[in-house]
Amino acid sequence: MSGICGFVGAPASGIDMEGTLQAMLKSIGHRGPDGRHVYVSREDGFGLGHNYLRAFSPNSHGDSAGFAKTGSFAVAIDGAIIRHANASEAAAASVFADLSDQESRTALTAYQHSGSRWLSELDGPFCLALWDGEKKQLHLSRDKLGEKSLYYLFDRSRNLLVFASEIKALLRYPGLQAELDFESLSIYLAFGYIPGPRTLFKNIFKILPGEHLQFDLAQGLQLSKYWNLPPIVDAVDDEAFSIRRLRELFLQGLEGYVNGCQDVAVFLSGGIDSSIIVAALKELGVPRIHSFTIGFNLADSRVQKLDDLKYARLVAEKFATQHHELEIAAGHNPWPRLMAVVRQFDDLIMTPNSYSKYLLAEAVREAGLNSVLTGSAAAGACGVHRKFLD
Incomplete structure (x- = not known):
């Protein structure tokens, strides 16, 4: 388990971007005592933070597992991307082949080579944030079964998106306040949980399992499903x-x-x-x-x-x-x-x-x-x- 957080669309002045990321990461410090990484692009109002926990995973060595900044790309990952379906074909041609972090390399290689299918070809329990600085696009996603959590708040009036592994980190962004959603509270008291994408707070949502959020500074926010649970049959032939x-x-x-x-x-x-x-x-x-x-x-x-x-x-x-x-x-x-x-x-x-x-x-x-x-x-x-x- 690690922790990720960040924002895009922050105002060019009036906010300490590095300080805000550090405050967000501190609030979820229990998710990663073994390493902390921060990346900021002031031109785009983009910030990305990552707390790293050294755990059993294919990439459990080093203090930067799950985070990389290379060229115009930045990526932060919570969890483990176990494999990329076409990794053997894509790896040799990838411009990311020299990245030391396996999971970041796998995610970026899939993004580069697999087009709109890139997320569906990743296996493992993960959530990720990938920034494409050339296209000015942020990609957020959770794994197919939603083992890792990822929350976001989108302020349309400011064209601002804030995201994090836990809600408490979102609330460290300057000016954001939690407002109780009484309808969600009613649902919780009736059923014992709050179905996604709702949360206990107004305007704070969770990304669903197998869901992809794309935020473009010019076109705004788009949500789509990259994977759906296939039909479950009651009987099998063999x-x-x-x-x-x-x-x-x-x-x-x-x-x-x-x-x-x-x-x-x-x-x-x-x-x-x-x-x-x-x-x-x-x-x-x-x-x-x-x-x-x-x-x-x-x-x-x-x-x-x-x-x-x-x-x-x-x-x-x-x-x-x-x-x-x-x-x-x-x-x-x-x-x-x-x-x-x-x-x-x-x-x-x-x-x-x-x-x-x-x-x-x-x-x-x-x-x-x-x-x-x-x-x-x-x-x-x-x-x-x-x-x-x-």
């Missing part, structure tokens, strides 16, 4: 082939994400999703798998039914992970951490396990690891919740 293909794609994606990493952390509940991740990491030959589980040492039988410790231990023993357990006991005091948890929710969603995940994330960091794999939202990504497709 079940055995489908199972093999799913397994192949799952291992391929996971291998691309943790390629070369010696230590990988996993939130392990002992359920299907997280257990499959652990098994796959073992098959891929990851030397040290660190599993993290939380349970409850409470007398209440209703809470005991939610305890994951027993099942997680079985999986950890089966695959010989370096297993870490946390227990919430009767005397546990949540208040010192509770406001820190709440502060992370720029976009409200009713997730009753958010506090326990925060505790697990602390344990991961204390173990010296920066990133963690989880099985969260796997059912949604696999199309299990059919009601959301209707």
